[in-house]
Amino acid sequence: MGSYIPSTAAQRQEMLKAIGLEDFRQLYKDVPGEMYLDRELDIPSGKSELEVCREVSSMAAGNKVFPTVLRGAGAYDHYIPSIVRYIPAKEEFLTAYTPYQAELSQGILQSIFEYQTMVCELTGMDVSNASVYDGATAAAEAAAMCRDRKRRVTLISATTHPDVINIVRTYCYGTNDELRIVPAKDGKTDKEELRKMLEGGDVSGVYVQQPNFFGLFEDAGELGQIVHEAGSMFIMGCNPIALAIMKTPAECGADIAVGEGQPLGMPLSYGGPYLGFMATTAKYMRKLPGRIVGQTTDSRGERCFVLSLQAREQHIRREKASSNICSNEALCALTAGVYMATMGPDGMAQAASQSMSKAHYLAKELCKLKGVSLRFKGDFFHEFLTDIPKADEVLKALEDNGILGGLPVDGGIFWCATEKVPKAELDRAVSIVREVLA
């Protein structure tokens, strides 16, 4: 069996003796006898590293890896530069705890400060926190930031990722607050309905995803205006790759910008670890949940970094805290920082623009096939929904050829392309679809 206990059997006996005990059972004298586990656990026996390596590797081999992924819907297969995999694997970054002791944690604190700056640059907002669990919980935390005594209702557009809607609903269920869904029209948020739903004056915040769940660009600036006219706060959930080129939440008048940071250098990984980013204006800085790193000086007068504004947090405020969040996704924030530093402003813009260009090429080629058409007319980023005959057969044929096709959504197929897929592979995918439809 494997063990990571360094003390030898003789040393353990010596230590027991030193504390005046004869055996290990005596360490647990406070545990009532009737619940003391007097049997072995019903789990497998321990194994050597080599055996475990074989066993877990064989589980990994039980998955089918698709070399080409044309599926997104909240998790995106972008190219990850080699250095982005290596740096977060450094043992110092990997095995440290939350940087409570600034004197031993400057590397982590500075990396978070740099990440916060990059998120502010990407979103145009003033202040970023050190991360939350994922884009969906960031949306839920943002909705909570908007509430005050009078305004308790949250609105969320129907064009939002279904998981995000469900998670915001769950958090609302927690605090006994109401969530209402703003209906969609032609794949985008229905502005007239939104206006009506804001009339009661009870809406605290409105959440809109950009680009939305169907890949379409919302008229975010106009939506922001409608929301603000009603005295509510405007939350935008943004794709961070798109942010390299698209109008920023700040330019759209957003009060809070959040999003799923996974596209910034994190592999798909069956759903996680991912990264929730979260930024706001200076006005709402002290309502932001989670860790925030701030700059200060040390006793020698040098610049240094600390966890700051902690009066918001659960370990100080307990039941009055702005959130219960403690651990976040620091290593993923580091990963995102390394990704953005490696790609730079131009590389990020290339990743965004190539993803969009390839999605448009794929859409154009697919729509040349008989019976295939775009369901919605609007401008889209790197995802689009097609109406297509024989959707199941199409996807099966693609999978048999090593391509994970789009996601089946509402009877159609919801496709995604990134910079990672070469034109030749897009052409191959289209020809496979052509054969099925022929």
Added chain:
Amino acid sequence: MKLIFEKSTQGRSCSILPPCDVEQIELKEGLARKTKPDLPQLSETDVSRHYTELCNRVHGVNNGFYPLGSCTMKYNPRIDEQMAALEGFTSIHPLAPDYSTKGCKAVLDTAEKCLCEITGMDGMTFQPAAGAHGEFTGVLLIKQYHASRNDTRRTKIIVPDSAHGTNPATAAMCGFEVVNIPSAPDGCVDLQALKGALGEDTAGLMLTNPNTLGIFDENILEITRMVHEVGGLCYYDGANLNAVMGVVRPGDMGFDCIHLNLHKTFATPHGGGGPGAGAVGCKAFLRAFLPGSAIKGHEGIQVRSFAGNFLVVVKAVTYILTLGKEGIPEAARNAVLNANYLMRRIQGTFEPAFDRICMHEFVLDLSRFKEETGVSALDVAKSLIDRGIHPPTMYFPLIVHEALMPEPTETESKETLDEAADIFRELYELARKDPDYMKSSPHNAQIGRPDEVQAARNPILRWKRT
């Protein structure tokens, strides 16, 4: 050291992507951002050296002793990292068809089976991404349960005053009124106080056992019985499971639902603040309330997209398979042995708050020491940094003043504990000889003590080009 932005040179870049091989589409005028984000422009050498410089300014558990109480900073095995980096896991899309993700399902099933057995639970979810997120999920199970029985009177969650701050914050996020009950002096539940707080408005009790002072509450069966008797449920905060895994099970203590910190007890690294994984387990009668995914047709609660921090679960499974049924309780027993040994080796100088057998951690009470020398728990903590030891948790739990709480874990050797104890004893002497030196420590760290007041008063939370 310089910030990454201060190392940027206009026009410098890494060579990552090829030219676009399809017709390049540009965003329409009204959709495009006005100016590019001011991200750093660097060569790959710049990036590599910058982060190497940063990592040289971090102390991880794989660098040295890290006895941070209530955080279980045990060694993080490299094999766990290697398994989580397998392409067969990392390249799996969370919405890939089920037939293609059997390996991921096998990992989750193995984790659920083993962890249910270790905790005495019947079902488990891996959606929660951290301990506090697990608490949120677990207390929502309690909320749903009462709601499903139309039992709307239950508006209160009881939390001892020795609890982690996340407990009351969680109860508030779940819409409950928090009833704080005073603990007995040893942090154990004061049965009279509990009795006074219980009633038909009790939704549940949140408890850590061993408690936050590192003491196993011997009245635990009576406590959970009392809560059940009035119709409430019992929630187990698994932060301290490392002391008892394989020795006694929360399910057998009478708890109905629990969370585990896979990043503490099951050796997955904490990454400087996360990602963690806060698996939530429950008894069979609560299983129907566990979360699922909306995109996969689930209608109940959901706390995170997709399957949670899956790769963290891969690491925990690798660890559990390595230790197995023999190694899990052995780890717990040695964690407790190490804590007791360290406590006794220090005793005679810094005194434990309670002179009795502790579990995986213990609390030192420095209030008398401070009165005598003027040197505070904070000063001792900062002095430990000069000796290469990460300080223990400070000023927690709140019910002990001038508290230092070391948790050595089972992965430290007797030699490391002996050295650490000698350092504690030296500092005890030093405080009498040269208190000012300790009050101005650390002296050998990369920075001196930071001015936290200035950071809060004049918040600088991002770099700006000057």
